Amino acid sequence: MNVPFRYKRLGYVALNVTDLAKSTAFYRDIVGLAVTESGDDLAALRCSQDHHNMLLYPAAQPGLKRIGFELESGHDLDLARDYVRGLGLAIEDVSADELKRLRTVAAFRFRIPGSGLCLEYFVQMMHLAQPYVPTVAKIERLGHVVLNVADFDNALQWLTEKLGFVVSDFVPGFAAFLRCFPNPLHHSMAILTGTEDHLNHVNFMVTDIDDIGRGMNRMKNNDIEIVFGPGRHQPSESIFLYWLDPDRMTVEYSFGMETFPETNAREARLLEPVPGTLDTWGSVPTPAFGKIGVIEQATAASSAVAGDSTSPIRISSSQSGALA
Template identity: 70%
Template sequence: MSVESAASPLRYKRLAYVALNVSDLARSTAFYRDLVGLSVSESCEAFVALRCSRDHHNLLLYRGRQPGIKRVGFELDSVAELATARRELEALGLSVEALSKEELKALRTVDALRFRLPGCGLCIELLVQMMHMAEPYRPTVSKIERLGHVVLNVRDFQAAMDWLCGKLGFRVSDLVPEFAAFLRCHPNPLHHSFAILAGAEDHLNHINFMVTDIDDIGCAMNRIKKAGVEVVFGPGRHQPSESIFLYFQDPDGMTVEYSFGMEKFPEFGAREARLLEPVPATLDSWGSVPAPGFGKTGRIETPA
C-alpha cells in the first residue's frame, strides 16, 4: 500500500473544531466543562460552544437523537485559499455547500464551506477567521493546550486513503497497513490531526485534547474515576506520535482522549511515513489493553 500523498492546492492551518450530537445537552455540557476542562463561550438554542483556546469554539454540542459526530472543521489561512479550495473540491466532483450569512454569524466565522467525505459521509467544514474571544482560555481541571485530533473507523479504508491523501492534501505520518493511518493536515506540523482505522462500520472512534503536562494525565485518571467515568484505554504510550495517552467515555459513551506530547513535522524535508507492525504494542508500548467500549460509540451524521 502506498503512503505517498498527491500534491494538492489545499493548505490547512489546523483542526479548528469538532461538532458532536449528544442526547442530553445539559449533561454533556457539564461533562466537557467540569471534567474535561473546557470553557463555555456561548449557549444558544441551536448549540453549546466550548473552547480550550482563544477561539469562540473548539467543540460544539448539538442535541441529537443519536450520539455521534456532526462535522469537523479545519481552518485555512485566508479567504483566497478558501476560494481555491472551493474550485478544487468542485473539480473533484464534490457537492460544496456555502454557509448562509446567518450561520456564519452564529458560528462567529468570516467564511466557510462544507462538503462530505465520499464513502463514510463525514461532513467536513473548511473555514477562515474564527472570532477570538476577548478573554483568554483559562485552564481549570487540566491544562489543555489544544484540540488535538479526530479519529474515525471506516469500512473502506483504501477509498478513504485515496480521498484524504490522494485528493484532499493530507499527509501520512505513520501507517499500519490496511488498518490505521495517522494523517497530518499539511502544512500543520502535528503528527496527526485526523486518523482513520479500518472497521466494520463507519463511526467516530474518538476525539482528542492535548495537555501541556504529563501530570494532567495522571490527575485526570483519578478525577474521572472518582466521578464514576470509565477509563477505556491507558494510561499508555503510542508508538505513532510518541504521545502518552488516556481514554475515557463521555455521558453518551463516546470516547475522549487526553494526550501529552506529539512529534512535529517541518513543512519541507519531513521524514518519510513509517510502516508500523499491526500488533498491540504499536498502539501502546506500555502494554495496556482497550476495554470493549473503546471507540465504539459515535454515529456519523449523514443527510436524512
C-alpha cells in the same frame, strides 16, 4: 502537494449528543473546556482563544456531525472551494446567519464519498478578548479526531490523494495517521479499519504530564469509565488516557506529540499491526473503547453530488510503495 490550498489547523469538532445540558456540563467540568455559548439548540466550548473548538448539538443519536479545518487565508478558501467542486462533490456554503452565530468570516462544507463524513473548510474564527483559562487540566488544543471506516483504502485515498492530508505513520490495512499539511502535528486526523463508519474518539492535547494522572483520578472519583491507558503510543510518542463521555463516546487526553517540518520531513513509517504499536507500556483497550459515534449523513435535499464521485477508488502503486 497535490492540492492548491494550504491547511492551517484542525479548528473544531461538532458532536451530536442526546442530552445537551449534561454533555455541556461534562465537557466543562470534567474535561476542562470553557463554555462560550449555551442554548437549547447549540453549545459552543473552547480550549483556546477561539470562539469554539467544540460544538455540541442535540440529537436522537450520539455521534459526529462534522469536522472543521481552518485554511491559511481567504484565498486558500476560494481555491479550495473551486478544487472540491472540481472533484465532483456538492458544496454547501455556510449561510450568513450561521457564520454570524459561529463567529466565522467564511466557510463551506462538503461530504466525503463512502462514509458521508462532513468536512468544513473555514477562515478567520473570532478570537475572544478573554483568554481561555485552564481549570481541571492545562489543555493546549483540540488535538485530533479519529474515525473507523469500513472501506479503509477508499477513505485513505480521498484524504491523501484528493484532499491533501499527509501520512505520518501507517499500519497496513489497519491505521493511517494523517497531518493536515503544512500543519506540523503528527496527526490531526486518523482512520482505523472497522466494520462500519463511525467516530472512534476526540483528542485534547494537554501541556503537563500531571494532567494525565490527575485526569485518571478525576475520572475514577466521578465514576467515569476509563477505556484505555494510561499508556504511550508508538506512532506519535504521546502519553494518553481515554474515557467515555455521557453518551459513551470516547475522549482522550494526550501529552507530547512528534512534529514535522514543512520540508525534508521523514518518510512515513510502516508499523507492525500488534498491540504494542498502540501502547508501548502494554495496556489494551476495553471493549467499550471507540465504539459509539454515528457519522451524521446528509439529508435528501443536501446530498446531491455532481458527477460520479462515489465510484470505488484504490491506493495507487506509487503511494503504496512510498508507505512501504
